[in-house]
Amino acid sequence: xxxxxxxxxxxxxxxxxxxxxxxxxxxxxxxxxxxxxxxxxxxxxxxxxxxxxxxxxxxxxxxxxxxxxxxxxxxxxxxxxxxxxxxxxxxxxxxxxxxxxxxxxxxxxxxxxxxxxxxxxxxxxxxxxxxxxxxxxxxxxxxxxxxxxxxxxxxxxxxxxxxxxxxxxxxxxxxxxxxxxxxxxxxxxxxxxxxxxxxxxxxxxxxxxxxxxxxxxxxxxxxxxxxxxxxxxxxxxxxxxxxxxxxxxxxxxxxxxxxxxxxxxxxxxxxxxxxxxxxxxxxxxxxxxxxxxxxxxxxxxxxxxxxxxxxxxxxxxxxxxxxxxxxxxxxxxxxxxxxxxxxxxxxxxxxxxxxxxxxxxxxxxxxxxxxxxxxxxxxxxxxxxxxxxxxxxxxxxxxxxxxxxxxxxxxxxxxxxxxxxxxxxxxxxxxxxxxxxxxxxxxxxxxxxxxxxxxxxxxxxxxxxxxxxxxxxxxxxxxxxxxxxxxxxxxxxxxxxxxxxxxxxxxxxxxxxxxxxxxxxxxxxxxxxxxxxxxxxxxxxxxxxxxxxxxxxxxxxxxxxxxxxxxxxxxxxxxxxxxxxxxxxxxxxxxxxxxxxxxxxxxxxxxxxxxxxxxxxxxxxxxxxxxxxxxxxxxxxxxxxxxxxxxxxxxxxxxxxxxxxxxxxxxxxxxxxxxxxxxxxxxxxxxxxxxxxxxxxxxxxxxxxxx
Numbered sequence: 001x002x003x004x005x006x007x008x009x010x011x012x013x014x015x016x017x018x019x020x021x022x023x024x025x026x027x028x029x030x031x032x033x034x035x036x037x038x039x040x041x042x043x044x045x046x047x048x049x050x051x052x053x054x055x056x057x058x059x060x061x062x063x064x065x066x067x068x069x070x071x072x073x074x075x076x077x078x079x080x081x082x083x084x085x086x087x088x089x090x091x092x093x094x095x096x097x098x099x100x101x102x103x104x105x106x107x108x109x110x111x112x113x114x115x116x117x118x119x120x121x122x123x124x125x126x127x128x129x130x131x132x133x134x135x136x137x138x139x140x141x142x143x144x145x146x147x148x149x150x151x152x153x154x155x156x157x158x159x160x161x162x163x164x165x166x167x168x169x170x171x172x173x174x175x176x177x178x179x180x181x182x183x184x185x186x187x188x189x190x191x192x193x194x195x196x197x198x199x200x201x202x203x204x205x206x207x208x209x210x211x212x213x214x215x216x217x218x219x220x221x222x223x224x225x226x227x228x229x230x231x232x233x234x235x236x237x238x239x240x241x242x243x244x245x246x247x248x249x250x251x252x253x254x255x256x257x258x259x260x261x262x263x264x265x266x267x268x269x270x271x272x273x274x275x276x277x278x279x280x281x282x283x284x285x286x287x288x289x290x291x292x293x294x295x296x297x298x299x300x301x302x303x304x305x306x307x308x309x310x311x312x313x314x315x316x317x318x319x320x321x322x323x324x325x326x327x328x329x330x331x332x333x334x335x336x337x338x339x340x341x342x343x344x345x346x347x348x349x350x351x352x353x354x355x356x357x358x359x360x361x362x363x364x365x366x367x368x369x370x371x372x373x374x375x376x377x378x379x380x381x382x383x384x385x386x387x388x389x390x391x392x393x394x395x396x397x398x399x400x401x402x403x404x405x406x407x408x409x410x411x412x413x414x415x416x417x418x419x420x421x422x423x424x425x426x427x428x429x430x431x432x433x434x435x436x437x438x439x440x441x442x443x444x445x446x447x448x449x450x451x452x453x454x455x456x457x458x459x460x461x462x463x464x465x466x467x468x469x470x471x472x473x474x475x476x477x478x479x480x481x482x483x484x485x486x487x488x489x490x491x492x493x494x495x496x497x498x499x500x501x502x503x504x505x506x507x508x509x510x511x512x513x514x515x516x517x518x519x520x521x522x523x524x525x526x527x528x529x530x531x532x533x534x535x536x537x538x539x540x541x542x543x544x545x546x547x548x549x550x551x552x553x554x555x556x557x558x559x560x561x562x563x564x565x566x567x568x569x570x571x572x573x574x575x576x577x578x579x580x581x582x583x584x585x586x587x588x589x590x591x592x593x594x595x596x597x598x599x600x601x602x603x604x605x606x607x608x609x610x611x612x613x614x615x616x617x618x619x620x621x622x623x624x625x626x627x628x629x630x631x632x633x634x635x636x637x638x639x640x641x642x643x644x645x646x647x648x649x650x651x652x653x654x655x656x657x658x659x660x661x662x663x664x665x666x667x668x669x670x671x672x673x674x675x676x677x678x679x680x681x682x683x684x685x686x687x688x689x690x691x692x693x694x695x696x697x698x699x700x701x702x703x704x705x706x707x
Contacts, residue, residue, distance in 0.1 A: 104230045106223065107145040114246045120226055121187075121239030142227050159185035159241070160198050161490055163206055165598065166247070179248050182222075185241040192236045199491030201236050205229060206489070207588070210596060219244070294324035299340075302333045304680070306343055306353050307385035311402050311431040312448045313350035342573075348406070350426055353385060356571040361400045367432065367470055368401075375473040376434060376443035377704045380480050380694065381464065381652060382687075387481040388431075388446040389572065390687035393564040394695045395435030395442055404429045428459055430466060437695055439703040443471050447652070461651035468659040476540060476663045476701075477656050480694050482676035482686045483620065483644040483668035486637045487586055492601035496616050496643050496670055498584040498682045501557075501693045503544045504666035505617035506534065507641040521666060522640050523650045524623030524632075530640075533653045537663040541617075543700040544665070547693075548615045556699065557613065557692035564688055576684045581611060583681055586673065613689050618643035620666050622650070627675045644668050647675050667694050 102122045109117035123143075134143050164183040170176070186202050209216075209225060216222040226240060295301055305323075306314050316334055320327040334351055337343045343351045355361055382388045392398060405427040433444045447463050449456045468474060485496035496502060504520040519532030520541070535541070547556075568576045588598045621642040626633045633645055646668060656664050669686030672678045676686070 103143050104227050105143045105145065106227060109241070116244045118223060118242045118244075119239060120223075120230060120242065122230070122237075142231060157187065160188050161186050161202055163202065163490065165206075165210075165596070178246055181243075181245045181247055183241075183243040183245070185243075187238045187240075188236055189238050196491065196494070197236070199488065199494070201234065203488070203490045205234055205237065297323075297325050297329055297333060299333055299336055302330065303337055303342060303353075306337075306351060309448060310353045310385050310388075310446060311404075311429040313346045313348075313352040313404070313426045313429070315348070315350045317349070346404075346426070348426060355400070356389075357398070357400065360398075361402055363402050363404065365403065367403065370434070370471075374434070374441060376441040376471050377473055378437075378440050378442050378476045378478065378698060379467055379471065379474045380442060380444040380478045381447065381467070382444065382481050383447045383460075383647070383649075384481055384683065384687065385446065386574065386684050387687045387690075388433075388444065389568065389574070390564070390576070390684070390691040391444045391480055391694070392433050392435070393568055393688070394437060394560060394691050395433065395444070396437070398433055398435040400431065400433040402429065402431045428462060430463065432467070432470070437698045440698055440701065441704070442698075443467070443474070457648065457651040460649075461655045464652045464655035465659065468655070468661065474661065475704075477661050477665075478540075478694050478697075479649065479652060479664065479666045480687075480690050481668060482671040482683050482690070483646040484672050484674040484676050484678070485644055485670035486642050487673060488601070489586075489588055489598055490601060495601045497586070497600055497611070498670050498672070499578060499611070499685055499689060500614045500616060500670045501686075501689050502616045502618065502620060502644040502668045502670060503541070503548075503693070504620045504668075505541050505544065507619050519640075520619060521649075521653065522619055522621040522636070522642065523648070523653075524621060524626050524636055531650060533657070535662060535664050539701075540663055540665040540697060543697050544615070544617060544667075544693075546700065547696055548617055551615055555612075557689070557696045560695045561613070561688060561692040564692065568688075574684055576688045578685050579681055615693065616643050620644045620646055620668060622646040622648055622675075624648055627677075633674075644670065645675055647677060665697070667697070 102124055105121055105123045107119045107121070109119050111117070162183060162185045164181055166179055166181050169178050169180050171178070184202075184206070186198070186205075188198050188201070192198060192201075208229060214225070216225045223242070226242065230237060230240070302319065305319060316327050316330040319325065320330045334343065338345070338351075342354060344354050345351055380391050382391055392400075428448060431446055435442050435444075445463065445467050447460045449459050468477075483502065485498065485500065485502070487496055488494040506520055519534050521533040523531045523533070547554075565576050568574065584600070586598050586600060588596050619640055619642050621636060621640065622645060623636075626636055626645055627647070636642065637645065646666070649666075653664075667690045668676070669688070669690035670676070671682040671686035676683070
């Protein structure tokens with residue numbers, strides 16, 4: 001790719017007629033997140049760790065274990081008004097057919113010892129010079145310039161957006177490995193000015209480019225696939241500039257040992273018929289070996305389980321039984337936690353978490369009568385211990401009450417056996433913290449357990465019903481805590497990342513289509529069974545919308561967050577500071593259970609390398625199957641425009657609606673890209689961020705008049 005450089009820039013071709021309506025686009029948005037994801041074509045391993053091999057190439061090739069890192073460097077600057085129709089399709093993107101007079105032309109832009117720049121663009125036939133190679137057969141319509149044209153296209157006109165990803169290469173000649181950065185810069189047709197559509201098109205193009213079915217392993221294959229994609233579709237794209245840059249050489253590639261996997265076939269009854277066996281193959285669940293093993297017995301794990309159960313005490317016997325541990329070993333770990341002052345013993349050989357304000361907590365058999373002027377009008381429901389601490393840090397004049405209940409150890413025992421064993425255990429307990437935020441009285445509680453099991457859903461529903469029955473003047477309900485973000489890989493404005501806060505809100509585009517149905521929360525059951533929730537009174541959402549609209553001028557939650565961090569740092573051993581940005585790793589699901597690591601879109605919000613907390617308003621989804629399946633979560637999120645996914649909360653929402661509370665809102669801090677529960681690294685900060693935003697919303701409410 002060398003030759004005489006021309007200093008003249010060819011004039012851009014005239015735009016084709018603007019299409020009346022873009023066709024539906026597919027490919028999915030790739031919103032899954034797996035911590036060990038790699039792009040891989042090999043089918044004989046489960047973690048994408050393929051064999052390293054050489055390919056017949058003059059320079060070097062990408063290995064099957066290529067880990068890609070996308071770093072979008074610029075995004076369009078104005079907010080689009082229309083959502084790309086590509087959100088409602090799942091197949092490969094094939095938009096309008098390009099004008100027949102145009103060809104896909106590849107032109108080398110320059111080359112150094114460590115980098116190469118190539119431009120692929122659409123040009124009219126009469127603009128192509130004589131020093132070209134014209135492809136034929138299946139490649140008709142593709143032309144390669146033999147001469148290098150000096151300078152980059154980006155020097156004359158800024159790209160609409162850019163993506164960078166990284167691959168590991170192995171040289172066919174030396175066998176050495178190197179890491180290479182590959183940057184794609186996109187220019188679009190003049191008639192496509194909608195930033196949102198541009199971002200979706202670029203994201204779909206990138207996903208199809210790195211699809212695991214035909215992932216390009218060498219330079220030739222990589223460039224060829226880009227040209228073929230433009231040849232057969234993506235007519236909205238005018239040109240793409242590719243910059244290939246070697247970063248470093250290594251003697252060996254990064255390695256991850258392969259792990260055994262298992263496939264579970266979900267049959268009906270044991271006397272299954274042949275057709276039932278075939279049907280079961282469509283319901284397979286692929287699990288790694290680690291999912292069949294008991295988690296390691298550590299102080300951190302036991303403390304986590306005790307915190308999850310809070311305010312319910314937990315017995316060593318139950319922990320050992322549930323997780324396959326030795327009861328004696330569990331007792332040793334519990335003893336260590338007691339010595340650290342983190343847990344305390346209770347009756348019936350049970351243990352519970354020591355709250356940092358434990359001396360001020362009142363244990364009661366029944367809630368005391370509360371004066372009318374001190375009755376709370378706002379309830380805040382949390383599910384995790386760190387969420388409860390975060391919310392309580394926002395309250396003033398706090399007082400906490402804990403009510404324990406006891407039940408027989410086994411409800412199936414006969415009366416005589418119950419009396420003979422005389423063994424009892426704790427049942428569903430409740431914790432209520434009363435306090436003030438501004439002029440408002442607040443009650444906060446923590447659910448004893450969450451999840452999609454029947455026991456957990458019953459417990460969360462009962463706790464919510466008991467809360468609203470005990471405090472009958474509550475008019476507003478906040479569900480506050482952590483959730484998994486739904487990222488966008490090319491559009492910064494729509495990108496949700498760790499530490500951000502998502503507030504349940506109707507998707508504006510769907511609301512325009514159907515003004516009668518304005519769901520704020522989607523709960524996935526199975527197949528097409530989706531349940532939706534929305535408040536009759538959306539006054540809380542209106543306040544949240546106002547906060548977001550003024551986010552660049554006023555950010556009251558930042559002061560609340562800072563003050564709470566200082567308070568908690570003095571009173572607890574937990575760290576509620578913002579984790580290092582390097583721990584915010586993002587992975588893109590590209591189908592077939594394959595993922596690639598990508599980086600985050602960048603915008604002016606990043607000041608001195610520190611990302612500021614951002615508010616997002618949009619639908620939130622939940623459901624057991626969404627948590628288990630990355631592909632399903634990706635499809636579901638794209639179909640309904642979700643910004644976050646959460647653990648199963650339908651029983652809580654059913655209780656709120658069943659108790660005739662017309663105003664409720666979900667405020668979720670983003671702690672991972674799954675459901676908020678896959679890692680604890682960001683949970684504390686995300687919880688406190690959500691609590692700070694809740695305080696901002698409450699301070700924007702009118703003072704209560706019904707007390």
